[in-house]
Amino acid sequence: MRIVYSWLKEFLPEAPAPERLEELLAGLGHETETIDRLPAPDAGIVFARVLAVEPIPGAEVRKLVLDAGREVQVVSGAPNARAGMGVALALPGAVLPGGLELSARKIQGLESYGMALSAKELAVGEYAGGLMEFPEDALPPGTPLAEAWPEDWVVEVEITPNRADVLSVYGTARDLAALGMTLVHPDPRPRTTPIPLPFQVWIDDPKGCDRFTLSYARNLRNGPSPLAVQRRLYAAGMRPISRIVDASNYAMLELGNPIHAYDARFIGEGIRVRRARKGERLVTLDGVEREFDGRDLLITVEHGGHNTPEGIAGVMGGSHGEVREDTAEVALEVAHFDPVSVRGTAKRQGLKTEASYRFERGVDPDGQVRAALRFMELVQQWQGEGAEVAEGRIDLNHTRPREPIAFRPSYANRLIGAGFAEAEQLEALERLGFRVEGRAEPYRVTAPTHRMDMEIEEDLVEEVARIIGYDKIPVTLPSFFPAPDNLGVDEPFEAKQRLKRALVGLGFQEVVNYSWTSPEELSLYRAPAPTVAFANPQASDRTHLRTAVYPGLLHNLKTNLAQGEEGPFLLFEIGNVFNESETTRLGMLLSGETVPGLWQPGLAGGFYALKGLLESAAAHLGATLRVEKEGFAHLHPGVSGAVYWNGRKVGSIGQLHPAIAAQAELPTAYLVELELPLPASQTRFKDVAKYPASLRDLAVVVPEGVPYGEVERILRASAGEHLESLQIFDVYRGSPLEPGQKSMAFHLSFRHEGRTLTDAETDGYMQNVIGAIEEAGYAIRR
Numbered sequence: 001m002r003i004v005y006s007w008l009k010e011f012l013p014e015a016p017a018p019e020r021l022e023e024l025l026a027g028l029g030h031e032t033e034t035i036d037r038l039p040a041p042d043a044g045i046v047f048a049r050v051l052a053v054e055p056i057p058g059a060e061v062r063k064l065v066l067d068a069g070r071e072v073q074v075v076s077g078a079p080n081a082r083a084g085m086g087v088a089l090a091l092p093g094a095v096l097p098g099g100l101e102l103s104a105r106k107i108q109g110l111e112s113y114g115m116a117l118s119a120k121e122l123a124v125g126e127y128a129g130g131l132m133e134f135p136e137d138a139l140p141p142g143t144p145l146a147e148a149w150p151e152d153w154v155v156e157v158e159i160t161p162n163r164a165d166v167l168s169v170y171g172t173a174r175d176l177a178a179l180g181m182t183l184v185h186p187d188p189r190p191r192t193t194p195i196p197l198p199f200q201v202w203i204d205d206p207k208g209c210d211r212f213t214l215s216y217a218r219n220l221r222n223g224p225s226p227l228a229v230q231r232r233l234y235a236a237g238m239r240p241i242s243r244i245v246d247a248s249n250y251a252m253l254e255l256g257n258p259i260h261a262y263d264a265r266f267i268g269e270g271i272r273v274r275r276a277r278k279g280e281r282l283v284t285l286d287g288v289e290r291e292f293d294g295r296d297l298l299i300t301v302e303h304g305g306h307n308t309p310e311g312i313a314g315v316m317g318g319s320h321g322e323v324r325e326d327t328a329e330v331a332l333e334v335a336h337f338d339p340v341s342v343r344g345t346a347k348r349q350g351l352k353t354e355a356s357y358r359f360e361r362g363v364d365p366d367g368q369v370r371a372a373l374r375f376m377e378l379v380q381q382w383q384g385e386g387a388e389v390a391e392g393r394i395d396l397n398h399t400r401p402r403e404p405i406a407f408r409p410s411y412a413n414r415l416i417g418a419g420f421a422e423a424e425q426l427e428a429l430e431r432l433g434f435r436v437e438g439r440a441e442p443y444r445v446t447a448p449t450h451r452m453d454m455e456i457e458e459d460l461v462e463e464v465a466r467i468i469g470y471d472k473i474p475v476t477l478p479s480f481f482p483a484p485d486n487l488g489v490d491e492p493f494e495a496k497q498r499l500k501r502a503l504v505g506l507g508f509q510e511v512v513n514y515s516w517t518s519p520e521e522l523s524l525y526r527a528p529a530p531t532v533a534f535a536n537p538q539a540s541d542r543t544h545l546r547t548a549v550y551p552g553l554l555h556n557l558k559t560n561l562a563q564g565e566e567g568p569f570l571l572f573e574i575g576n577v578f579n580e581s582e583t584t585r586l587g588m589l590l591s592g593e594t595v596p597g598l599w600q601p602g603l604a605g606g607f608y609a610l611k612g613l614l615e616s617a618a619a620h621l622g623a624t625l626r627v628e629k630e631g632f633a634h635l636h637p638g639v640s641g642a643v644y645w646n647g648r649k650v651g652s653i654g655q656l657h658p659a660i661a662a663q664a665e666l667p668t669a670y671l672v673e674l675e676l677p678l679p680a681s682q683t684r685f686k687d688v689a690k691y692p693a694s695l696r697d698l699a700v701v702v703p704e705g706v707p708y709g710e711v712e713r714i715l716r717a718s719a720g721e722h723l724e725s726l727q728i729f730d731v732y733r734g735s736p737l738e739p740g741q742k743s744m745a746f747h748l749s750f751r752h753e754g755r756t757l758t759d760a761e762t763d764g765y766m767q768n769v770i771g772a773i774e775e776a777g778y779a780i781r782r
Contacts, residue, residue, distance in 0.1 A: 003172055004235045005153040007254070011173035014181040018153045021176075028175055029466060030166060031158040038154060038235060040146035041122065044094025044102075047139040047148075047227075048072075048116070050085050059108045064116060069142020075107040076116050078131040086134030086224070088117040088145055097123035125234035133224045148227040154235050164361035165450040168256030174450075178431040178467050186255060190376035192391040199331060200270035200302075201394045208297040209273045209313060210398040211336040213368045216264065216390040217376055218329045220244065221383055229382070238354070244323045244330060247378040249354070256450075257334055257363055257371035258355035260299075260311065264329035266321040268303025271333070273313060282309040284316045284351075296345045297337065314342035314359040315351050332375055334368040336399065347536070362452035365399040402449065405457055406442040412461040418473050420464065428467035429460065495677055496574060499586065502617040507594065508570045513552035515576060516542035525551040525660060526634040532578045545578040549587030550634070550671045554656070557591055558666060568592030568605055569669075570613075574676065585651075588614070588672035607639050607655055610670040614653065618645065622681040627653060628709050634660060635671065643672070646679040689751060693724060694762040699745040699781035700773055701737060711744055711778075718772035720765045724751040743781045 009015050016024070022032040048068040055062050061077040068089050081087075090096060091114045092104045098121075104113050119125035119132045139148060157172070165171050170186055177183035201214050224230070225246040233240050236253050240246050248259040276292035283289045290312070292298065299311035301321070311317040314337035323330070342359040346352060376389040407429075409422040426436050426443065433448040447454035454460065465473065500510060518541045519530055530544035537543040546552070553571050560569065571589045576582055590613070593605035611627060618625035623646050630642040632652045640654025651674035661668065700711055708728060715726055730745035737743060748769070750762050770780055 001157050001159050001167055001172075002236045003155045003157060003169060004232050005155060006150075007169050007232055008155075008173055011170050011184045011186070012176055012181055013184065015173070015176065018155055021155060024176060024179060025155075025157060025172075027466075027469060027471070028179075029160070030163070030172075030175075033156045033158055036154045036156070038124075038149075038152040038231075039097070040151045041088070041097075041144070041149055042090075042095045043144050043146065044091045045096075045117070045122075045145045046089050046091060047134065047141060047143050047145055048087055048089035049136050049141050050081060050083050050087060052083050053081050056108050056110065061108060063110055066116070067141040069140075072113040073111065074114055074116055075110055075112040076131070078116065078118070080130035080133065081116070084136050085131070086136045086138050087131050088122055088134070090115045090117055090121075096121060119234060119239070124231055125239055127239050132230070134227050134230070135224050138227050145227070149231050152231075152235070161361055162453040164358060164363065164452065165256070167358055167361065168252075169254050171256050171450070174433070178428070180431075186370060186374060188370065188373040188377040190373055190380050190389045193388045194391045195388060197390055197392060197394065198264065199267055199394075201396055202270070202272040202302075203396050203398070204272060204274040205297060206398040208275070208338045208341045209335055210338070211365055211368060211396065212271075212273060213334045213372055213393055213395045214271060215332040215334075215372045215376065215393040216330070217332070217379060217387060218264075218390075219386050219388045220328050220330060220379060221386065222323065222325055222327050223383075225250075226382055242323065242325070243382050244327060244379065247375050247382065248332075250378060251371050251374040252354065252358075255367060255371050255374060256358065257367045258314070258358055259371055259375055260317050260333045260355070261323050261375075262310070262317070262321040262331045262333065263323055263327045264331040265327075267301045267310065267331050270302050271310070271331075272300045272302055272307060273335075274298060274300060274307075276309070280309055282312070283319045284312065285319055285322055286316065287319065290349055293348075295341075296348070297341050299333070312345060312349065312351070313337050315346050315349065315356045316353055330379075332372055334372045334375075336363055336365040336368065364450035364452075366449035369393070369395065402446050404437065404444040404446045405454065405460060407436075407445045407457055407460045408441040408443075409464075410441060411457065412464050415458065415461050416465050416473055417476060418465075420468055420472075424468060425464045428464050431467060432463060434460075434463075492677060495680075498621060499617070499676075499678070500572075500574065502620045503572050503588070505620070506570075506613050506616055508572045508588065508613075511553065511556050511571050511573050513549075513556070513573060513575065514542070515546050515578070516544070517546040517551065518543050521551055521555075522547060524664060525554060526657065527551055528579055530578075531580070547577055547579050548634075548673060549573055549575055549577060549585045550589070550673050553587050553589040553671070554664065554666060554669065557589060557669060558664065561667070566592075568594045570594060584676040586672070586674045586676055586678075589669055591667055591669040607653075607670055610672065611653060614643070614672060621678075623678065624681075626709055626712075629707055633657075643674060645674070646681055648679045650674045650678060686753075689753070691752060691754075691756045693749045693751040694757045694759070696748045696750070696762060696766050697745065698748060698766070698769065699730075699732075699743050701741055701743050701779040701781045704733075704740050704742055706778075708744065711773075714772050714776055715746065715748070715769055718769045719748065719750075720768065722750045722752055722757065722765065723748065725749045737781075745781075 005018055018035045025032055046068055048066040050064055051067050052065040053062055061075050064074050064076050064081055066072050066089060090102050092102055095101050102115055116131050118128045120128035159166050166175055197216050201212055203209050203212055222242050222244050225240055225243050230240040238249050244261055248261050252258050275294055276296040276298045278293050280292045281289055297313040298309045299313055300307050301310045310321050337359050339360050339362055342356055346356040380387045409425045412425055413419055429445060430436055435446040437444040445460055522530055527548040530547055532545040534543055556571055557569055569591045573587045577585050590610040594609055615625050626644045627641040631637050632640050634657055635654035636657055642649050643651045643653050653672045656669045656671055727747045728744060729747055732743040750757055750765055
């Protein structure tokens with residue numbers, strides 16, 4: 001939100017300089033993005049009145065005769081130039097905000113004594129489609145524009161979604177005033193006349209619209225707004241349109257309540273607020289025809305027995321009843337609409353307006369009458385004599401009073417970690433406009449209507465800390481008191497952190513992906529179909545919750561390759577997936593050669609490299625790991641397996657299926673996906689072995705298709721309880737083995753904890769092993 005400093009000073013006369021203001025706003029929780037200086041226009045830029053506009057034969061530009069304290073002429077191509085309007089005239093020698101110095105020159109054979117300026121050329125706005133139009137009597141002709149536009153500043157503040165009460169000049173001043181400054185409360189007092197209201201109002205949906213006011217004014221003369229008003233509107237980010245439209249925008253920016261003015265000629269017998277009928281249409285102020293369904297709340301008009309849409313409640317009005325140049329009667333709507341309803345309609349229609357922005361976040365349900373009075377006051381001030389404002393108004397009010405919240409200063413101190421005095425806390429709340437009742441805690445605190453974010457006691461505690469000052473909260477280390485019911489509660493987190501450290505130590509990089517996906521993406525990567533869909537997805541390709549982690553890793557790989565990264569890539573992610581239930585998984589990806597130049601294919605960056613890295617992580621965590629051949633839809637049918645961690649099946653490992661890689665235009669990649677938490681390892685401490693190990697080697701001849709895991713199981717099951725370790729050290733194929741056979745050689749280590757094993761005992765264990773191998777149908781290589 002852009003706040004004009006001079007405007008803020010009207011409500012907060014003691015406001016400090018903009019630089020100090022930035023610090024105070026930050027302390028209140030409102031971050032300042034920029035502070036822009038608005039310099040006064042150059043002394044050579046003056047106010048002028050257009051006396052005549054004359055065409056130039058054969059040219060698109062026209063001659064303007066101006067009164068600038070003396071009669072001068074300029075040549076201009078502005079389409080809106082007309083006799084009687086006020087303009088800004090840059091005389092020869094004037095320097096425009098962009099640095100251009102003007103001089104008298106000839107255009108189409110005519111001398112042009114300076115230049116009539118647009119809003120863009122004056123550097124107050126972006127509009128360059130015509131001259132900036134002022135009232136013809138705004139200033140005496142020839143008066144420097146700087147007299148009406150002195151130096152000013154614009155403070156742009158980032159307002160969090162829960163603080164809609166600060167989305168106005170007065171709202172910002174009100175929040176700052178709680179720090180101890182004097183606040184000037186708005187008290188608009190237009191001159192009213194006891195004239196009858198020519199319309200009625202009906203609310204068919206009090207849930208969607210719980211308050212609706214409609215006021216009336218007549219004998220209006222529409223035209224340009226005063227100079228100072230136009231500059232403020234431009235500085236606040238809005239383009240001036242006309243006196244009536246500008247009054248509605250000015251009052252909204254000042255007080256925070258969106259306002260909509262209808263040309264009273266077009267609202268018939270009155271206004272009805274109702275839900276749309278399916279298929280109803282309306283051309284809105286932006287010239288777009290829009291179609292509605294039963295979820296949309298509309299402003300409709302009753303006319304001759306017919307009811308037709310005239311606006312989208314809280315979003316945008318219709319083009320039929322808009323204010324025109326000849327508008328003389330105004331019906332003024334200031335209402336309160338349900339934020340959820342406005343947000344849904346604005347999103348469905350693809351509309352984001354100043355009104356919807358405020359209604360979505362919450363508008364003060366008690367500020368409608370004040371905003372309407374301010375609009376009427378501005379119209380009368382800007383027009384001068386003649387404007388009549390009806391004394392009465394229609395006010396249909398279905399709002400509910402605020403419920404008080406119990407507040408305990410002692411609890412606030414415990415929660416904040418401070419020792420603020422009780423009286424100091426209550427005073428902070430009262431300075432914010434809260435009503436405090438009671439003589440001892442718990443006090444009954446009622447929030448003002450503009451503080452829609454106040455619901456529970458913790459909200460009040462936050463306000464106390466905010467107003468007294470976050471810098472007043474002492475910095476201390478928290479104290480932790482273990483209790484029987486929370487011992488070990490951090491173990492799942494610690495287990496996850498140990499796993500992350502092990503993977504990072506092996507060279508992997510952690511990534512964090514969104515849990516959002518689409519059925520198309522999951523289908524491409526052959527992941528399980530999604531089961532949880534979003535009611536309001538943010539994008540067409542992010543409509544469901546993911547069912548696997550590895551598609552995100554593949555997307556990371558593709559993104560890095562598109563950025564020109566060459567790899568190798570070692571990535572992992574720990575995140576949640578959503579199938580029948582929500583679970584946590586570890587995903588790992590390897591692509592490229594992690595140790596280039598190795599003589600044996602696959603060890604540098606293939607399946608065995610990833611398997612070896614996973615085994616190293618398991619060993620680091622004190623776990624056992626094995627892989628058994630098994631097929632998975634997303635993996636290569638010949639290069640995939642199930643992962644067993646401490647004897648329990650926890651997931652898969654393998655090469656990405658070539659068909660998926662080809663369709664997704666990805667290189668060869670290897671993936672792991674494991675369910676977490678992994679089975680815990682039983683840590684057992686023992687002394688360093690006092691007795692020597694007994695070592696034996698054994699070569700087993702098996703058919704080519706027999707996996708290592710099967711031979712390992714036979715060896716471990718038959719070797720007995722004193723087998724300390726088993727390690728494969730060679731795989732041989734060739735003569736004298738028959739074709740289709742391979743020899744797997746193992747180191748076996750036996751050790752007894754209480755004594756030295758004899759050779760006879762070790763030979764006995766080996767005989768058991770050999771017997772089991774032969775019983776399984778395999779041979780021993782002698």
